Amino acid sequence: MVPYAKRMEKMAFTANVVKGLFGSMTNPDIISFSGGSPAREALPVDTIRQLADEVLRTDTRGVEALQYGPIEGIRDLREVVVRELLAPKGIDCGVDNVIIITGGLEGINLACQAYIDPGDVILVEAPTFVQSVEIFDMFEARCVGVAMDDNGLIPEDLERKIRQCHPKMIYVIPTFQNPSGRTLSLERRKAVAELAAKYDVLVLEDDPYRDIRYSGEDLPPIKHFDTTGHVVMAGSFSKIFSPGSRLGYVVADTETIQHLVDVKSATNSHTSMLPQILCAEFFKRGCYPAHHQMICDLYRRRRDVMLQSIDRYFPAGTKHSNPDGGLFTWVELPGGIDTSALLQESSTDPAVNVAFVAGEGFFSDRDGQGKNCMRMSFGNTPEDLIEEGVRRLGGLICSKLNK
Template sequence: MAKFAKRIAYMQSTADVIRYLFEAMTDPDIISFGGGAPAKEALPVELVHEIANEVLTRDQRGVQALQYGNPIGIPDLRQAVIDQLLTPKGVKADLKNVMIVAGGMESMNLISQLYLEPGDVVLVESPTFVQSIQIFKMFEAQCIACETDDNGFVIEDLEAKIKQYHPKMIYVIPTFQNPSGRTTSLERRKAIAELGSQYDIVVLEDDPYCEMRYSGEVLPPIKYFDETGHTIFANSLSKIFAPGTRLGYIYADEPIIRKLYEVKTATNSHTNVLTQILCAEFFKRGLYEPHLKMIRDIHRERRDVMMECIKTMFPNETKFIYPDGGLFTWVELPEHVDTTLMLENAKQHKVAYMPGKEFFVEGQPIKNNCMRISFGGVAPDRIEAGMKRLADVVRLYL
């Protein structure tokens, strides 16, 4: 067999954990807090069925839905994104600023193709989203972790590393961050945008959870403070529509969108047209707002149940984040506990989670005593049962 590229070696250990977590999601005996899926009850199955039936059987757009499409995305969905998602955030956009992509991960991929060359430095939060690290590594970029606290990047450390490493890109998940659940403060959002402009750095703002707020104050995106076009806003429609449709969007200044158009064309031609039409109709028919309310209500309850379980079931020395939204919380156990080793015992107890080690940049400070647990895809009664199992496993390692 021909040799795989050297960059694939980095993927292996993380891929093994992710593969197990996907397997756990399909095993009814395992209560899995490891994935990032929203509640199945929040999926608009009947609505999508109704819309699809009309589009494919009683609507002239059936041919359009099954034909090749424009790399930038269909106008109806781009306009819906502007009217119902971007304008409420206080940003000004028109069709030339928005591209529809095949989910949030394709945003990371396309933007990385556009900007990153071997040896380029990307500054990331510590911890950060594991699959974004994988993408940056695939383009042979060097990821440098920056200090964070409950308000996001520590700006003094971020600027110090900018001066030290001269990065091409800053990658940030500002709202209900994956994996920590933290939210970047208003002041730091403004500071990050200013640093991008001052030092001529791309700020890649990955914000897939921003609509899933259950409490607290709504904050404008970093892009809101961008006066020079250095910030690119990437979002997913997976959490507010349906993950399986693989839809997302990029909002950026027109010259960037034009270049991304070229990259998209060379990569996979266009995003699935049928799912774009379904999603556009979802917005057009006024279904988004009531559906979003339902999503928030479902996940708020699950968050609250999980937080109460941590408070009452886990050891007193446990530290954790109480997120205002999103799908995750970050749990920090006593320093001697290794959550990667603990996962084997958790498997025997029929419970799954994501070890914290996977969210840190390799070769830089890692916290082995942390774990990400997700409340999104688990019903409240199953959360209670699963957290009891997980608490029992934790006590074996104290």
Template sequence: MPAYANRVKNMKDTALYMRGLFGGMTNPDIISFGGGAPAPQALPADIIQSIACEVLASDNRGREALQYSSTFGLKDLRQAIVSELLAPAGVTADIDNVLIVTGGLETMNLLCQVYIDPGDVILIESPAFIHCIDIFNMFEARSIPCQCDDIGLVMEDVEAKIKQYRPKMIYTVPTFHNPTGKTLTAQRRKRLAELGSEYDVIILEDDPYRDIRYSGEALPTIKSFDKTGHTVMANSFSKMFSPGSRLGYAVAEKDLILLLMDAKIATNSHSSSLDQVLCAEFFKRGYYQEHHKKICDLYRQRRDIMLECIEKFFPQGTKYTRPDGGFYIWVKLPDGLDSEKLLVEAEKQNISYLAGKSWFVGEENVGSNTMRLNFANAKEENIRYGIETLGKLFAEKRK
């Protein structure tokens, strides 16, 4: 057989890891704190059922839903994004600044197609969202981690690494970070936008959790501080609407949107028309506000229960984040406990979580006692049972 392309070798480790992650996510017999899935109860099945029946019964909208459509994406969906999601976040944009993509991750893919040549450097967080690193590996980029503290990326280190590595891009999840749940302060967001402009670096602001906030004040986006067009926003409908719809959106300057669109034409022509029509109608018919409140109430309660149970059952010396939103709590067990080894034991009791070590990309000997817990997906009684069981397991192994 002919040799595989270089990118296959380059993405081998992360690709293997991602296979395992997706494989375990849909097993109904496991109490899963591991994947990034929303709660089944948070998926608006009844609303979508009624919209779908009406839409498909209507000649024009029904055909639009089943026909080829524009690569930009449906006009009324882009309009809903501009008025209901971007304007409240302080982002001035019109529909020509918005491209509909297939899953939030497609923005990273298209942006790499437009900007990244083999060997280009992308600065990332420590730890970083590994699915994106898998994409960066596919494009044969070098991902270089930057220092993070309790409020995310440390700007002094980012600036030092910009000078040292001359990166093309800086990738960040500024709000309710995956995997740590941390949120970058407004001051640092402003500085990051400035660094992008000063050093001519693309800031890739991946913000799929921004609108899922349970407490605290909303923060301005990095994009809202961008005066030169260096910041590109990636967002997703996976967490607030439906991950199965595979819908997301990119926000950028118009000339860059056109290039991203060219890359998208060469990739998949356009995102699913049917899913876009359903999502657009979900907004146009006014379902979003009530649904948003419903899921935030559900997830707030689950977050609080998980925090309470971690406090009660995890061994003394455990440290953990207290996110104001999103899906994840990041846990640092006392030294000496290895979260990868403990996961094998936990899975024997049908409980899973995500061991943190592999998410420290390009760093040796860090994170062996860390884990990410998704509090959004499991039912309240399963959170109580699952965290108590994990707590007992960890305490036992600590002896």
């Protein structure tokens, strides 16, 4: 039979991890801390229904919603991005610096199309988002992990790896990172932008959680400190509007945007029009501020219950991150517990029936790091089930340590 492309072998491992992530979202009997889904309560169904009715009742907009559209996305939505999502974060740019994409993740794919040749090195946080590594594998890049601490990736290790590996790109999720929930500090954001300029390396700043901050002080994106055009930022509407709409955006200098327009046209022509129009109307009509307040309050309560429950039910010696936003915390277990084996048991034993994501898959170096770690998502689980799930899981972990 016709052989597959070489890249398929390279991406087989991470593709399986990713399929596991999507699969575990659909079993209704399990208390799932595994997926990265927003809360169902955070989806503005009624508002979107009213907007859809109005848009599709208007002759020209109805046709616009169903006809082919511009490769770079509709102007209304690009203006919303500039005015409501970038300007308040200290990024001063125009609509020509913005392209609308089919979910924030497509920005990673398109940036790789535009910049990555097989064999290029991409520096990633250790741990990092496994679905991005799947993309880097598909583009036959070589990922090298950079060490992190509670303040995000460590600039000294970043500079050392830049000198050692001559990377084409640094991939960073600076805010409420997936999977760790950690946030890169202000000083380090500056340092990353400076190192990129100094060594002529591209920074791909993946910042889909930034807008869901519910405690602590807001920080400007790395892109804010970019004076040389080395930072390409991908943002997403998945967490603040709706993930099923598959809407995101990339911010970059105009030349890079033109190249992203070319690879976008060779990927799927443009992003679906009705979701773009509904999202633009959602912002233009002022629905966002109250919605934003509601979802931040919701996630803050869920985070609080999860962290308190871990403190209460997990064994002594457990560590967890303290996210100021987003949907995840990162847990390190004591006593040499292997979280992959734990997951196998917790998700199949009917007395536990709890899922999470084992930590090992998030380390691109695959050197055994993260074996005792787990990503715990509190985004799409009600508070009582968060406590119940953590209690059951804690019981299982404690029983293993006491053996």
